[in-house]
Amino acid sequence: MLGLDMPNRSSNRGKGTPDANVTAFSVVQQAIGEKEKEKPKEKNPAAVTLGKLGGLKGGPARAQKLSPGKRKAIATKAARARWGKPVRRPASGPLSAEHRDQLLATRDSSIDAVHEDIRHK
Numbered sequence: 001m002l003g004l005d006m007p008n009r010s011s012n013r014g015k016g017t018p019d020a021n022v023t024a025f026s027v028v029q030q031a032i033g034e035k036e037k038e039k040p041k042e043k044n045p046a047a048v049t050l051g052k053l054g055g056l057k058g059g060p061a062r063a064q065k066l067s068p069g070k071r072k073a074i075a076t077k078a079a080r081a082r083w084g085k086p087v088r089r090p091a092s093g094p095l096s097a098e099h100r101d102q103l104l105a106t107r108d109s110s111i112d113a114v115h116e117d118i119r120h121k
Helices: 020-031 045-065 068-083 097-119
Strands: none
């Protein structure tokens, strides 16, 4: 399923994107001057300050509690999720010329495949 039948959370009611027709009507009304742009809701300054304080304290406190190994595991997992592949490092020293050429050839063939795919669409 696409989540279309999921119930609205109470905190998200009315925050979804409006219907395309409603948006178009609103844009036209603003363009001809019949309706002013909606101003964003003002935030409570005390709540903003409190939220910043919690954020400033939480990160360093969590980092202090974690062992270096656990921090490394979290960072590795984040890198894999972000880049979609495992982080690989050469065993030691710089890349050999053969390995570098292999990597460049793989990159070039991937770029060529994308260009070919675009040409055929």
